[in-house]
Amino acid sequence: MAHQPNRGRRAGRADARLVLTAPDGTSTVVLIESKAAVTPRDVAAVAARIESYRTDDVGGAILVAPFVSPRTRARLAEHGLGWFDATGNLRLAIDRPAVFIDRAGADRSGFRDPADRLLKSLRGPAAAKVVLELCETALPVGVRELAERAGVGAASSARVLDLLDREAVVERGEGGAVVAVRKRALVGRWVEDYRLMSSNEVVPALDPRGVNHALTAMSGVGGGVAVTGSAAARAYLPEGVTPLSPLVSLSLYAEDPVDLMTRLGLRRVERGANVLVARPYDEVVHEKARLVGGIRCAAPAQVVADLLTGPGRSSEEAEHLVSALGWAS
Numbered sequence: 001m002a003h004q005p006n007r008g009r010r011a012g013r014a015d016a017r018l019v020l021t022a023p024d025g026t027s028t029v030v031l032i033e034s035k036a037a038v039t040p041r042d043v044a045a046v047a048a049r050i051e052s053y054r055t056d057d058v059g060g061a062i063l064v065a066p067f068v069s070p071r072t073r074a075r076l077a078e079h080g081l082g083w084f085d086a087t088g089n090l091r092l093a094i095d096r097p098a099v100f101i102d103r104a105g106a107d108r109s110g111f112r113d114p115a116d117r118l119l120k121s122l123r124g125p126a127a128a129k130v131v132l133e134l135c136e137t138a139l140p141v142g143v144r145e146l147a148e149r150a151g152v153g154a155a156s157s158a159r160v161l162d163l164l165d166r167e168a169v170v171e172r173g174e175g176g177a178v179v180a181v182r183k184r185a186l187v188g189r190w191v192e193d194y195r196l197m198s199s200n201e202v203v204p205a206l207d208p209r210g211v212n213h214a215l216t217a218m219s220g221v222g223g224g225v226a227v228t229g230s231a232a233a234r235a236y237l238p239e240g241v242t243p244l245s246p247l248v249s250l251s252l253y254a255e256d257p258v259d260l261m262t263r264l265g266l267r268r269v270e271r272g273a274n275v276l277v278a279r280p281y282d283e284v285v286h287e288k289a290r291l292v293g294g295i296r297c298a299a300p301a302q303v304v305a306d307l308l309t310g311p312g313r314s315s316e317e318a319e320h321l322v323s324a325l326g327w328a329s
Contacts, residue, residue: 014053014061022097028059030082030092038063040071040168047079060094067109071167071189107192118166119159123193125282126156131190132288134170135301140177151284164189183327187304195309196228196251199281203257204273205266211250211274217264218295224255225296226289228306229276229314232297233321244320245313249273251306253280253298300325 016032033050035042050061062082068089076083082092088105122131133150141149147157161178164170167189171180196202207214215231227235229251234243254260257277261268266275280286288299297303300321307318322328 012052014050015064020059020094020097020099024097026097027057028094028097029055029057030094031058031061032064033061034064036066038065038068038072039166040069040075041166043072043075043079043081043168047076047081050081059096060092060099062092067106069109070107070192071169071185074185075168119163121193122160122163122190123199125284126152127160128190128194128282129284130157130160131186132284132299132301134164134178134181134186135183136299139181140173140179142175142177146178151287183301183325184304184322187301187308187322187327191305191308194281194305196278196306197309197311200253200278201257202276202278203261204269205261205275205277206269206273207250207264207266207275209265211247214250214264214266214275215247215295218252221260221263223296224286225260226253226286226298227251227295228253228278228285228298228303229310230307230317231295232292232303233307233317235292235295235297236300236303236321237324241324244317249276249312251276251278251310253278253285255279255286 014031015034018030018032019027020030021027031050031053033046035046038046046063060082062084063076064084066086068076068083068085073083073089073091084090085105087110088103090101090103090105092099092101122128129150129152130146133146137146137149143158143161144154146161147154150157161170161172164186165172169182169185169189170178173179218225218227227250229249230247231250234247237243252260252275254277257279260277266277285298285302288302289296290299298306304318304321307314307321
């Protein structure tokens with residue numbers, strides 16, 4: 001392996017070229033492109049620049065930065081690029097000679113610039129409201145109009161949209177209006193900061209008569225309750241689409257979990273729960289709820305987020321629902 005730095009870099013050349021040689025003498029060049037910081041929005045331009053450096057002896061390329069976020073890594077992979085950062089994230093894949101290295105480092109950056117006041121997290125009710133609204137609102141939509149629809153301040157709407165633009169999950173047009181939303185990527189970015197079991201107050205419970213009994217009894221409890229998780233995913237699946245697995249647990253949002261458990265005859269348990277009753281992180285869970293097949297369900301984006309961060313095979317159910325909703329991009 002030989003390292004060939006490009007001292008006094010000129011236009012049209014990568015920052016460095018790494019020559020890999022196999023025991024049989026086969027060799028290839030890996031282009032190294034370095035950046036002080038990189039966001040998902042930067043990846044397309046970086047990929048185009050690296051492509052302009054390629055020659056016949058180049059077998060691969062990696063981006064080097066202090067930190068490469070999960071979303072940035074996903075975008076780099078889409079362009080066939082590898083990466084390396086100071087936290088230990090590393091991916092290099094070459095066909096000939098055959099090389100495949102995939103190491104996980106941190107999913108969050110430990111580097112903080114005190115002068116950088118850009119929003120970095122989607123934690124909290126305001127961000128959640130914007131995310132949920134973006135998944136179903138009519139486009140195009142401007143900052144202030146989105147704020148009104150989501151029920152948040154214009155400043156919150158602007159800061160969240162700026163983060164989502166940097167993360168390349170929304171596309172913005174003239175005047176900064178959102179003209180396209182990558183819904184799967186949007187929910188995926190949200191669940192880096194939101195989790196069903198930690199963002200809500202969750203009570204594990206048991207219905208001795210089974211999950212179907214609890215689900216049937218839901219029809220008589222009135223408002224203030226919304227189904228999420230596997231049962232809601234089933235409700236949103238198009239007719240003729242078979243669920244991935246039998247319904248073995250029920251996840252509910254309730255403003256008063258104790259009262260709901262009393263009305264449904266549920267018992268709080270430490271182990272063996274078949275019902276999760278959550279006091280929601282925000283009332284938007286109920287504002288966005290809707291009747292689907294006679295069941296009052298949380299919004300599709302909320303259901304996908306809860307499945308992605310829930311127990312068991314729920315992440316597989318989330319991807320199944322995403323595909324059925326046409327959100328796969």
